[in-house]
Amino acid sequence: MVLLSKATTEQYSYIKNYMPTAFSSTIPIVDLSKPDAKTLIVKACEEFGFFKVINHGVPIEAISQLESEAFKFFSMPLNEKEKAGPPKPFGYGSKKIGHNGDVGWVEYLLLNTNQEHNFSFYGKNAEKFRCLLNSYMSSVRKMACEILELMAEGLKIQQKNVFSKLLMDKQSDSVFRVNHYPACPELAVNGQNLIGFGEHTDPQIISLLRSNNTSGLQIFLRDGNWISVPPDHKSFFINVGDSLQVMTNGRFRSVRHRVLANGFKSRLSMIYFGGPPLSEKIAPLPSLMKGKESLYKEFTWFEYKNSTYGSRLADNRLGHFERIVA
Structure with a gap:
């Protein structure tokens, strides 16, 4: 993405009356190698819908190599990047997020995790990019399944793979997204708060995110405040998604989050969105109900x-899927 003029940046969205937030030290940290991981995961999902994991098992070298290749892609001329195809929904996109008017100071590459991709647009390094990407996605999916199984244990669900089996299914509708937020020097001068990616929740079961050491990610707390997440390029951040909120009957809450553009440094994030098969029925798990009424109507992932x-x-x-409980 090229640096844009003031006239162009005015086409983007800003946060009005924004009060700067300090980096929060309250974000839960879960060490996946420790025996208390399952308890901490459940607590974090109940209170924040968000947590950081360390000792995650994904090789730092694999992370660094893929990040390097991603930066190379985004530094290519626009006409070369556009050969990756318009995002319908997969491919390369810039500024527009979705089909209903949302915009952000971002360019991205969105990929389906269950198909082979044609990276011919990447030139002689296409095969290297493909291998690094497949290896990384495999490692992150393995981590996602480990977290989901620890989650099931922490919830005392007898079927340990009740969540993870949906990601392991050959028809799993999981996607991988690489977001690039270029530095915007105009912000550093004017002190404005340009939206890189607007506030939202993730619709899938679970999201695993990592980024370089550039700030910008914020999450919304239940007390009504936004807090900034300290960047940590060696760790992963985990989001509860809408589908997991439904499956736990609201015990876990999908976290509302956003990204603000940075005036000095570019930010690159890589997110694995673990989704179920399209035909999977999403509803509160009977083992978690214990006489409680369901807060949600049953729906398929395709319908959602x-x-x-x-x-x-x-x-x-x-x-659209909430029940009105008397």
Whole structure:
């Protein structure tokens, strides 16, 4: 993405009356190598819908190599990047997020994790990019399944793979996204707060995110405040998604989050969105109900995805599927 003029940046979205937030030290940290990981995961999902994991098992070298290749891609001329195809929904996109008017100071590459990709646009390094990407996605999916199984144990669900089996299914509708937020020097001068990616929740079961050491990510707390997440390029951040909120009957809450553009440094994030098969029925798990009424109507993942196409980023997309409990 090229640096844009003032006239062009005015086409983007800003946060009005924004009060700067300090980096928060309250974000839960889970060491996946420790025996208390399952307890801490459940607590974090209940209180924040978000946590950081360390000792995650994904080789730092694999992370660094893929990040390097991603930066090379985004530094290519626009006409070369556009050969990756318009995002329908997969491919290269810039500025526009979705189909309903949301925009952000971002360019991205969105990929389906269950198909081979044609990276011929990447030239002589296409095969290297493909191998690094496949290896990374495999490692991150393995971590996602480990976290979901620890989660099931922490919830005392007898079927340990009740969540993870949905990601391991050959028909799993998981996606991988690489976001690039170029530095915007105009912000550093004017002290404005340009939206890189507007506030939203993730619709899938679980999201695993990592980024370089550039700030910008913020999460929304239940007390009504936004907090900034300290960047940590060696760790992963985990988001509870809408589908997991439904499956736990609201015990876990999908976390609302956003990204602000940085005036000095570019930010690159890589996110694995673990989704179920399209035909999978999403509903509260009977083992977690214990006589409670369901807060949600049953729906398939396909139905939920279809419903999101008509929404804006900040909408409560679960609203269509909530039951009114007397």
